[in-house]
Amino acid sequence: xxxxxxxxxxxxxxxxxxxxxxxxxxxxxxxxxxxxxxxxxxxxxxxxxxxxxxxxxxxxxxxxxxxxxxxxxxxxxxxxxxxxxxxxxxxxxxxxxxxxxxxxxxxxxxxxxxxxxxxxxxxxxxxxxxxxxxxxxxxxxxxxxxxxxxxxxxxxxxxxxxxxxxxxxxxxxxxxxxxxxxxxxxxxxxxxxxxxxxxxxxxxx
Amino acid sequence: xxxxxxxxxxxxxxxxxxxxxxxxxxxxxxxxxxxxxxxxxxxxxxxxxxxxxxxxxxxxxxxxxxxxxxxxxxxxxxxxxxxxxxxxxxxxxxxxxxxxxxxxxxxxxxxxxxxxxxxxxxxxxxxxxxxxxxxxxxxxxxxxxxxxxxxxxxxxxxxxxxxxxxxxxxxxxxxxxxxxxxxxxxxxxxxxxxxxxxxxxxxxx
Numbered sequence: 118x119x120x121x122x123x124x125x126x127x128x129x130x131x132x133x134x135x136x137x138x139x140x141x142x143x144x145x146x147x148x149x150x151x152x153x154x155x156x157x158x159x160x161x162x163x164x165x166x167x168x169x170x171x172x173x174x175x176x177x178x179x180x181x182x183x184x185x186x187x188x189x190x191x192x193x194x195x196x197x198x199x200x201x202x203x204x205x206x207x208x209x210x211x212x213x214x215x216x217x218x219x220x221x222x223x224x225x226x227x228x229x230x231x232x233x234x235x236x237x238x239x240x241x242x243x244x245x246x247x248x249x250x251x252x253x254x255x256x257x258x259x260x261x262x263x264x265x266x267x268x269x270x271x272x273x274x275x276x277x278x279x280x281x282x283x284x285x286x287x288x289x290x291x292x293x294x295x296x297x298x299x300x301x302x303x304x305x306x307x308x309x310x311x312x313x314x315x316x317x318x319x320x321x322x
Numbered sequence: 323x324x325x326x327x328x329x330x331x332x333x334x335x336x337x338x339x340x341x342x343x344x345x346x347x348x349x350x351x352x353x354x355x356x357x358x359x360x361x362x363x364x365x366x367x368x369x370x371x372x373x374x375x376x377x378x379x380x381x382x383x384x385x386x387x388x389x390x391x392x393x394x395x396x397x398x399x400x401x402x403x404x405x406x407x408x409x410x411x412x413x414x415x416x417x418x419x420x421x422x423x424x425x426x427x428x429x430x431x432x433x434x435x436x437x438x439x440x441x442x443x444x445x446x447x448x449x450x451x452x453x454x455x456x457x458x459x460x461x462x463x464x465x466x467x468x469x470x471x472x473x474x475x476x477x478x479x480x481x482x483x484x485x486x487x488x489x490x491x492x493x494x495x496x497x498x499x500x501x502x503x504x505x506x507x508x509x510x511x512x513x514x515x516x517x518x519x520x521x522x523x524x525x526x527x
Contacts, residue, residue, distance in 0.1 A: 124373040128372075151373075172356055
């Protein structure tokens with residue numbers, strides 16, 4: 118695109134550096150800002166700079182945080198005996214949205230991926246081992262994506278945890294709730310059958 | 323989404339004010355900025371604020387511009403006898419990308435749309451009439467979308483131009499190049515037949 122304005126071009130290029138935003142979308146965003154009052158753009162920019170300049174990483178769990186220790190780690194109502202190991206903040210948001218988990222988290226900051234050059238040393242594994250010295254912790258839940266890299270990461274961490282007196286568990290894998298069997302992929306369906314569990318009638322329990 | 327960080331939430335809300343960006347996309351953009359150095363965010367913000375604070379509207383054609391008069395209006399290589407009337411800057415970019423037009427532009431800033439409360443008074447029509455007083459201008463090309471609102475706008479402007487010694491033309495309408503006839507909509511196909519033009523063999527000309 119040949120913009121008649123250098124300023125517009127610079128702003129479009131700035132937006133286009135963001136993931137998933139091409140130059141056409143970037144232009145739409147820029148024109149949106151142009152159409153609205155200057156104050157809107159200033160507020161937009163302040164929110165972003167304020168966030169970027171002040172954001173911290175939680176000293177305990179490596180979650181993104183406004184303070185040295187994040188609001189989940191400092192929350193007195195969370196169970197301190199369970200630590201859920203996740204790849205990134207996004208997984209925390211997804212799990213929190215379910216409302217099914219009341220324990221703490223530990224953000225690895227990635228998963229082991231030789232192709233992307235991410236080895237165990239790049240991940241927050243040492244600090245996890247450190248946290249497990251606290252005798253209060255009794256369970257580590259691996260909430261890592263069921264991919265080859267994810268499985269490698271779980272395997273590596275489990276090996277490291279050998280000898281540590283803590284229960285290691287992994288989130289359940291199988292066919293999705295509400296999903297049609299015929300549309301499940303072969304690997305998932307195959308493993309679901311292999312990992313079948315005894316069925317209990319509700320009123321039997 | 324329940325963010326553990328107020329700062330993150332504010333930045334997500336800021337991005338989510340932009341058109342076509344929901345909260346999930348906004349979060350991805352924010353996490354992208356968090357993952358990259360502070361300088362990247364500062365450059366991003368500078369490009370946007372620099373644009374928004376300094377952007378002007380061309381005094382002649384109402385195109386977006388870095389200066390009082392835009393780079394198309396001041397370009398000595400553009401034909402000054404033709405003015406192409408468009409709805410917005412985006413149409414200028416689209417037409418410029420074709421490389422088929424070397425004249426000037428006039429940005430209306432919208433089209434007549436009673437539903438959206440846009441009447442002729444909201445559009446840059448008076449300044450167009452002003453420009454046509456220049457005897458150098460010999461043709462006005464209406465490059466307005468072929469919708470009911472667009473046609474209304476063309477009709478209104480044409481009425482206004484009665485008595486002005488200038489040729490009014492409209493961009494050609496018909497089936498798209500490379501399009502299959504059977505997929506063309508009825509209105510377009512019907513009008514294409516009604517507005518058929520004499521066919522000339524290339525080597526006859």
